[in-house]
Amino acid sequence: MNLVGRDIRKAMQQEDRDHGPLVVTPLLSDAQISDAGVDVRLGNQFIVMRNRLFGMLDPSIGPDLSVQLPRYQEFVVVPFRSTCGFVLHPGRFVISSTFEYIALPGDLECQLEGRSSWARLGLVAAMATTVAPGFQGVITLEMTNLGSAPIVLHPGVRIAQLLFHTTSSPSEYAGRKYKFPIGPEFSKIHLDNELGFWAGQA
Amino acid sequence: MQRHDHSHFLIDLLAIKLLAVEDQVARVRCSDFPSDAPRKLCDLIAQSAKQLRLQLPRIKTEEDDAAKRSQARMCLMFAKEMLASVRFAQRARTENTPWSIVPAFEAYVRGLVHEPHFLVLRPKWTHTYEIIAGFTGRCRGVLRAFLDDEEVESVLKDALLNDGHSPEPLPEICVISFPRLERMNPLSHCLFGHEIGHVLCAPWLARSAGIKERIRADLALKVGAEYHDAPESERVEQFDLAVAVCEQGVSELAADLTCALLFGPATLFAIYEYCALMELDELPTAENSYYPPWRYRLRVIQAFLNQGASSECESELQARFPEAHVAMHEWLQVIADLVADECDRHRLLNPPTDSSNTLRTIAMVYSYVEDHMGAIESLVRENVPAAYCYAGRASAVCTVVDRLDRLIPPNEMRKGDNHAPLSIESILNGAWIFKLWRLNSQTAALRFAQERGLAVRLSNDAAQAGAEAHRVGLAVLNRLVVKAIEASFEHHCYLEAHR
Numbered sequence: 001m002n003l004v005g006r007d008i009r010k011a012m013q014q015e016d017r018d019h020g021p022l023v024v025t026p027l028l029s030d031a032q033i034s035d036a037g038v039d040v041r042l043g044n045q046f047i048v049m050r051n052r053l054f055g056m057l058d059p060s061i062g063p064d065l066s067v068q069l070p071r072y073q074e075f076v077v078v079p080f081r082s083t084c085g086f087v088l089h090p091g092r093f094v095i096s097s098t099f100e101y102i103a104l105p106g107d108l109e110c111q112l113e114g115r116s117s118w119a120r121l122g123l124v125a126a127m128a129t130t131v132a133p134g135f136q137g138v139i140t141l142e143m144t145n146l147g148s149a150p151i152v153l154h155p156g157v158r159i160a161q162l163l164f165h166t167t168s169s170p171s172e173y174a175g176r177k178y179k180f181p182i183g184p185e186f187s188k189i190h191l192d193n194e195l196g197f198w199a200g201q202a
Numbered sequence: 203m204q205r206h207d208h209s210h211f212l213i214d215l216l217a218i219k220l221l222a223v224e225d226q227v228a229r230v231r232c233s234d235f236p237s238d239a240p241r242k243l244c245d246l247i248a249q250s251a252k253q254l255r256l257q258l259p260r261i262k263t264e265e266d267d268a269a270k271r272s273q274a275r276m277c278l279m280f281a282k283e284m285l286a287s288v289r290f291a292q293r294a295r296t297e298n299t300p301w302s303i304v305p306a307f308e309a310y311v312r313g314l315v316h317e318p319h320f321l322v323l324r325p326k327w328t329h330t331y332e333i334i335a336g337f338t339g340r341c342r343g344v345l346r347a348f349l350d351d352e353e354v355e356s357v358l359k360d361a362l363l364n365d366g367h368s369p370e371p372l373p374e375i376c377v378i379s380f381p382r383l384e385r386m387n388p389l390s391h392c393l394f395g396h397e398i399g400h401v402l403c404a405p406w407l408a409r410s411a412g413i414k415e416r417i418r419a420d421l422a423l424k425v426g427a428e429y430h431d432a433p434e435s436e437r438v439e440q441f442d443l444a445v446a447v448c449e450q451g452v453s454e455l456a457a458d459l460t461c462a463l464l465f466g467p468a469t470l471f472a473i474y475e476y477c478a479l480m481e482l483d484e485l486p487t488a489e490n491s492y493y494p495p496w497r498y499r500l501r502v503i504q505a506f507l508n509q510g511a512s513s514e515c516e517s518e519l520q521a522r523f524p525e526a527h528v529a530m531h532e533w534l535q536v537i538a539d540l541v542a543d544e545c546d547r548h549r550l551l552n553p554p555t556d557s558s559n560t561l562r563t564i565a566m567v568y569s570y571v572e573d574h575m576g577a578i579e580s581l582v583r584e585n586v587p588a589a590y591c592y593a594g595r596a597s598a599v600c601t602v603v604d605r606l607d608r609l610i611p612p613n614e615m616r617k618g619d620n621h622a623p624l625s626i627e628s629i630l631n632g633a634w635i636f637k638l639w640r641l642n643s644q645t646a647a648l649r650f651a652q653e654r655g656l657a658v659r660l661s662n663d664a665a666q667a668g669a670e671a672h673r674v675g676l677a678v679l680n681r682l683v684v685k686a687i688e689a690s691f692e693h694h695c696y697l698e699a700h701r
Contacts, residue, residue, distance in 0.1 A: 013619075026614050026693040027621065029700070044302075077296045079236060079305065080692055099692070101611050101685060136609055138685075156692070172655070179656070180609055180678050182685040 003108070003164040005035045011108065011164070019170045023103035024162070037163040039115070041099040043138060044155035045183040046076040046086050048094055060199030065190040073186050078155050085154035088123070088145045097138040097184040099156060104135050106170035111163045112139055118159060122147020125160045134173025137181040213262050213274050220255040220277065223285050224248050230292045236301035237308050239320035240291040242362055243337060243375050247284045249361040250341040254280060257348040273347065280344045287337065290377045293324040300385055302684055306691035307391075310626055311376075311398055314464075314587055318373040319401070320362075325382035333397035335404070337375040338362065376401055388683045389637060392465045392472035392630050399460025399586075403453065406585050417448055424566050429559070440563045447567045450492035452578060455502055455571070459582040462503045466590045467534075468631045470503055471638065474537050483546040486564055494568075498550065501541035506579060510589075518596035519635070523603050526639035533638045590627040598624050602632020602686075607640065609654055611682045613689035623690035623697070633683045640675070644668030647675040 003011065011022035024038050032039040054072050059065060078086045088094055104110060109132060114125030127142040141160065145151050153159075189195070231244040254277045261277075264270040300323075308321040326332065338358060345354040355372070362373050378397045384390040421444045429437045462469045477496040486492040520527040550568045553561035571578075583589070602612035602624065612629055614621040640650045644665070650656070651671035656678060 020608075023610055025611065025621070026623065026689045028693055028696040030620070075297070077234060077236065077301055081695070099689070101689070103608070103610050180681065182611070182681045 001166045003037075003166070005033050008033055008038060008164060011105070017105060019106040019108075020103070022105055022108060022164070024100050026100065032158065034161075037110075037113075037161045039158040040112075040139070040160050040162055041156050042141070042153060042159040043097040043099045043183060044078050044080055046078065046094050046096045047073050047184050047186055048076060048092075050074055058199075059187075059189040059192070060195050060201065062190050062196065066188070069186055078153075080155050082154075085152040087150050087152050088143065089150045090122070090145050090148055093142070093144050095184045095186065096141045096143060096153075097181070098141065098160070099138070101138050101182065102131070102135065102162070104131060104133055104173075106133050106172060107167055108164050109133050109167055110165070112141075113161045113163060115158065115161055118151075121151050122149070123151055131162075132173055133167055133171050136173070137179065138183060140181070140184050209267065209270055209274070210262055213258050213270075216274055216277055216281070217255055217258050219281050220251045220258075223251040223281050223288075224255075226285065227251070227288055227291075230288055233292070234296040235291075235294060236296050236299055236304035236323075237321075239308065239322045239375065240294040240324075242320045242373070243287070243291045243322055243377075245361040246337060246341055246358070246375065247287060249357050250345060251281060251284060253345060253349065253357050260348075276344065276347060283340070290322055290324050290334070293326075294322045294377075298325050298382075298385070299323050300388065300391070300684060302688040303388060303391070303691075306626060306687050307394060309691065311401070314398060315401055317371055320373050320375045322375065322377045324377060324379055325385055326379040327382050329381040329383060330379070331381070331393045331397055332379040333376060333400050334379075335374060335376040335401060337377075338372055339374070386677075386680050386684065388680060388687060389468070389630060389633055390472055390476065392468045392634075393461065393476060395461030395464040395469060396457045396473075398464065399457030399582075400453065402460055402586055403456040403582070406581060414449070417452070418445055420570065421445055421448060421567070424570060425563070428562065428566055432559075436559065440559055443560060443563050444567050447486050447492045447564055448571065451486065451494050451567065451571055454494055455499065455575075456578055456582055458499050458503050459506050459579060460586050462506050463582060463586050463589045465627055466631055467507060467530075468627070468634045470500070470507060470537060471533065471634045473500060473503065474533075474540075482540075483549060485549060485561070495546040495550065497541060497543075497546040500537060501544075501547075502575070504537060504541055509579075518600055519603070522600050523607075523635075523639070526603055526635050529639040529642055530635050533642070590625075590631075595625075595628050595631070598628035599632040599635065602629055603636045603639070605686075606633060606636040606679065606682060607654075609678065609682065611686040611689055613686040614693060621693075623693035624686070625690070626687055629683060629686050629690065633679065637676075637679060641672065641679060644672045647672035650675055 008022065011017065012024065013021070015021050024040070027033070027038075028041070050072055054068070057065075057072070076086065078084070086094070086096075098112075102110070109130065112126045112129045112131065114123065118125055122145055124144045124146055125141055126139075127144075131139060139162075143153075227244045227248040231241055231248075233240075235241060258274075258277070261270055261273045264273065304321075304323050307323065311319060311321050342354055342358060345357060349357070358372050378394055380391065380394070422441060425437055425441045425444055429440055432440075458469075458473070461473075465472075473496075477500070480496060482497040483495050484490060484493075486494060516527065519530070551565050551572075553565050598615055601615040605612040612624060612632055614623050616622075639646075641647045645668060648664075648668045648671040651674065656671065656674050
């Protein structure tokens, strides 16, 4: 069942909910909560790939990838309210995160949708859109500019929307790889157990 | 004739050096910084170097050879000093700093200091907190040797202001250094309060009410009495020592008290954690820059905090988080026991009868400092504009503890139907209480990790599992606190702009 604005407010205010309250923090403006969901803002950290340093990304090389990743990626920070934002050029990919920290109770899941206004400029704000019940942390945004003109991204702007749904029964967050992030984190796909099997290494 | 050419050659070399300073600064300036302050430092250095370079042709034409050499030497010394200062900006790059909390701390300092300041935060490999200030003043001093006052102020304004706005006096630049190992340990950064204390206390220690002169006059009398039968040279030496020990001691103690006033009990926990494994009773010596013993400083801070203690916050904490309340008091008792042993004070004030004059003088100075501790405390209370009222923040501190226990950044608290951002002080105090409660040992950390499902690879070896839980628990705490300080600051700015 989808939660509408008043359900979302209620889920946020009821500290004694059975499976805990819904937390989206900080909510700078009450107007971020609409009938459909909650608008979330762009954080100020970005991860860009140093393409010149590698030929390809092969997750099946396992733990070696986690050693090499810091060389392959570059963290960029754009201060809030600075006049120059992050310029995302056509065809480029960047990882960022929401400014808001989310704590989902065990009986709610949410989906992240890019806002239509940004999509019309060519921006895909998020690709992996489902957030599991019980997750806590900022939500990673995988952004691509599909348009033909560079897009300037200013940290703090409302970039996407969270849509909440109740689950048929409560559950505990089973994710092991991404816990309590406060900024974007690079892929930990190499920690997938069965990757070696499918890469012919078993 | 030959000598004249030689000095021209040296001045030409100097011009190249100053140009190199400008070039180096321009490169550093292109880096990513978490705030404008490091760029302002770069601009100040580059503008000053440029102005001196433009003066070199005039120096060349100076007829008095001695004056020519003196001016050229001054330019050279300045170029060397300024080039060395570029490292402060270079190390303040985003990647080296706890960048997300830098704007919040900078705004916090600006709110405290009457005169406008830029705050540069940079890591040091040595494990110390330190402050260096006065960059604008030093540039002004050197430039005045070559330019008239109006020109100097114009150069400084060009460097420090970028919006035509001209506050009086011009902004000063302060560099606060922190230990690189503690970069992502915001709880330890309570000690910025001590360094801010130096900024706040320096003006009144230096000027107001002639405190420095009074101290010197008092010490002159005391040294005269103590060494009345000593040769004049010895009396002068001991007087100089007394002044150095006293000024450093008063300055450090006043900065400690400022930190305590600004950050409340968090100061005591942060300083205790910082110094607990060091030599606590080391007497002031030239080697340690005449710093007072750590145990002595802890005692002074604890006594100061006890004066303003109130049960208001205590009772709410006790009601909502009884275990946290007990844990906090256990730690306060540990510190109380530590300072109850007055071995440091005994060593300071009671040197052996056959001890050196140095120890006699230090004893005399600290006896004098203790006689005036009340006055130092009063001066700190009068001159520090914002005291953190720990007792009045009971709900805020409890909110922080509660949110951290649920692994949520403690950046705001509910006020009616809305949420209000929490202050840095409340976040840090609540975070310390949480740390002393939930992460005060490996056993406690393991319990917390198991209860809250922290991603810990639990080893079969209990000791290893505890150590891992402790490490992960502290890392998560630090991340949540860093996020909270950033989020509360942005929240505050947003509310201010949309009021």
